[in-house]
Amino acid sequence: DVKVTQSSRYLVKRTGEKVFLECVQDMDHENMFWYRQDPGLGLRLIYFSYDVKMKEKGDIPEGYSVSREKKERFSLILESASTNQTSMYLCASKPSGTGGSPLHFGNGTRLTVT
Amino acid sequence: RKEVEQDPGPFNVPEGATVAFNCTYSNSASQSFFWYRQDCRKEPKLLMSVYSSGNEDGRFTAQLNRASQYISLLIRDSKLSDSATYLCVVKGNDYKLSFGAGTTVTVRA
Numbered sequence: 001d002v003k004v005t006q007s008s009r010y011l012v013k014r015t016g017e018k019v020f021l022e023c024v025q026d027m028d029h030e031n032m033f034w035y036r037q038d039p040g041l042g043l044r045l046i047y048f049s050y051d052v053k054m055k056e057k058g059d060i061p062e063g064y065s066v067s068r069e070k071k072e073r074f075s076l077i078l079e080s081a082s083t084n085q086t087s088m089y090l091c092a093s094k095p096s097g098t099g100g101s102p103l104h105f106g107n108g109t110r111l112t113v114t
Numbered sequence: 115r116k117e118v119e120q121d122p123g124p125f126n127v128p129e130g131a132t133v134a135f136n137c138t139y140s141n142s143a144s145q146s147f148f149w150y151r152q153d154c155r156k157e158p159k160l161l162m163s164v165y166s167s168g169n170e171d172g173r174f175t176a177q178l179n180r181a182s183q184y185i186s187l188l189i190r191d192s193k194l195s196d197s198a199t200y201l202c203v204v205k206g207n208d209y210k211l212s213f214g215a216g217t218t219v220t221v222r223a
Contacts, residue, residue, distance in 0.1 A: 031209065040122070042201070042215035043158070050209060058210075090157060102148060103203075103211065105157035 023091030030096035032074035120214035137202030
């Protein structure tokens with residue numbers, strides 16, 4: 001069974017702090033994704049990566065960056081956290097190809113920026 | 115216009131009832147369609163893929179209408195454990211998956 005692990009379940013950070021959200025998957029998936037989920041807006045794609053050291057902007061990349069140094073790990077970085085980045089962050093992975101493979105999600109990190 | 119739109123509900127139904135809801139999508143080139151289920155404060159999990167000819171998985175039936183650009187989910191003989199938010203997910207011809215905001219279903223005893 002695929003396991004996607006996010007390092008923290010809950011985080012509280014101050015405005016202006018640099019924040020790292022870590023995600024690790026154990027199924028050798030090529031594609032990894034970071035989403036944020038907000039009430040009424042659904043999941044919105046921040047960044048995704050289809051290979052080591054490769055990254056693509058999603059729909060809302062502003063204020064975020066990512067790092068994929070190893071295949072199993074995809075990190076989301078908030079360079080200078082702001083209160084509007086308070087949200088639920090979900091990491092996901094899937095195998096490569098454009099077919100209909102489903103996403104496997106981690107259990108989420110609820111980030112509060114004060 | 116949002117790429118994927120869903121009626122947020124909530125749909126409050128008694129145990130044993132049938133409940134159905136739709137999801138519309140704007141990209142006519144969309145290739146793959148899914149329903150995910152998300153329990154409160156949990157991550158989304160795949161419920162079922164949606165195939166062109168429609169498909170069933172136990173009490174769940176999914177349909178695709180390409181001409182009108184919507185998919186549907188029907189739940190028969192509702193159980194208390196079916197209470198959740200159901201997310202419609204649509205995939206275009208690239209890596210991108212577009213999510214609806216979800217339809218909340220509450221099954222009461």
